[in-house]
Amino acid sequence: MTIGQPLIQARGLVKRFGDFTAVDGIDVEVRRGEAFGFLGPNGAGKSSTMRMIGCISPPSGGELRILGLDPVRDGPAVRARLGVCPQLDSLDPELTVRENLTTYARYFGIPRRVARERAAELLDFVQLTERAESRVDPLSGGMKRRLTIARALVNDPEIVLLDEPTTGLDPQARHLVWERLFRLKQQGVTLVLTTHYMDEAEQLCDRLVVMDGGRIVAEGSPRALIERHATREVVELRFAGDSQEAFAGKLDGLGERVEVLPDRILLYVSDGDAAVAEVSARGLDPAGVLVRRGSLEDVFLHLTGRTLID
Template sequence: MTASNDHALIHARGLRKRFGDFTAVDGIDVDVPRGEAFGFLGPNGAGKSSTMRMVACVSPPTGGTLRILGMDPLRDGPAIRARLGVCPQLDNLDPELTVRENLTTYARYFGIPRRVARQRADELLDFVQLADRSGSKVEPLSGGMKRRLTIARALVNQPELVLLDEPTTGLDPQARHLVWERLFRLKQQGVTLVLTTHYMDEAEQLCDRLVVMDAGRIAAEGSPRDLITRYSTREVVELRFPTDSQQDFAGKLTGLGERIEVLPDRILLYADDGDAALAQVQLRGLEPTSVLVRRSSLEDVFLHLTGRTLVD
């Protein structure tokens, strides 16, 4: 990890979380410095949410060391929570209140004076582009509007560290990109962001650095570009052949590229030069029904590290 304990807003060493005989988080080391956008990636059950709950000071660690903002969550939980912003996976807004009231009412939990709360609410509604809906009730809002309001609510106390659990799950592409833009602006303002996400493009877009978790442990850590360089190739060639079994053709591709992965509907050929690898495929007399040469992505890394088997 790159940050030292002196400069890390989150510092964990050998962090563990157990539920009875089940180990959800199995001795992870994490440092998140001020001003960074840091991501936790992993399949269901990897330990992301359990880690986030410990960082949010709502679930005590079972073992190891954890410091948030230089403080001990077990001893200083209320003081830490006062300086955190939390955007949960599911929106839990109050449908009986207006958009603006959801912010001003939440501000009372932090002892923010009403005049200040009203001013911050107006500023935050401008920031998330909801000023024109300030008097509306929550229920009729679109999913994207509710998500932006939940993010705005997480910023009411002007937190140094904002935790975002699956910030754009269920949103359409336009709403996702608007949320990304708002989060990028927060990072530009010096706010430290920690997020979990299932969207690899989101992680590439937002995260300066991330960890890939699997079975409660960290499988890899680095920037998105570093991880792609380390665990994949520059390009990937996707080949589809006219047969029910792509495996029939896999043996004929031996020696092409650095790695071959056979899927039910296509074969992935990992190579630094996709066009050159494709030329070699054609020189061998193979005629795929469709071809796609693309750059390698964080999703390729993620699936390589955690597998393609669905985890329930």
């Protein structure tokens, strides 16, 4: 493949399961060295897309080239150059932490000596050296995920696919994973990840697509998306009582847009503090007020009318 050609190129990519269309004609390009994200709620088609890119799920339609190769015909050749961290850890419960890495390396045809060296380096990288001789089962969720990430790196891949790398982890464990992924990114590894956490997408992704119902609804850098679809600041108001709706009318004309959610009202404004002052001036007394920066959550809400995490 020629230099500058995208590592992953999808045109009109479709995945169907029976009557259900999980991925409904998406166009994606991932370039070397970038961290690319698929952001969307559960069921948006992110995992199906990742499995197609990982060459373990044949596309139902459209075109897909990975590293310039065909994922179905050249599956083994492509997979040899990918690292995959699936949504559900598929670690080997009958092996120790270290054996999980050395055995996986053997699946790539890596010589035993190299596999041992590589395992030691990677255990160090994901901070699991002390647990090297432990079985997998007693590990915490965060440790298992870090081991899965280490396993995905055992073949020194050109692209690392991470399907919801921090879902189900506690905040501390998430930060540890993010920090490791950030180091990988700095080393120039191409990362492709899915997430329904906007903070994850904002922290890690250079560029992302927002997916909903199997389609791509927006594409760009996190900053560009926020600039285009949200405002600089957002005021979150919570009113006591059952219905936030009743208060919405009194907020007319405040900022660029008002979004009413079941539990709060969002005001899209350029100056949060000024908006809060105006709310008081109108004689309203919300139980909770929060001024924050516009985020990808707002982008998603604006594009789909729904929140990312239901």
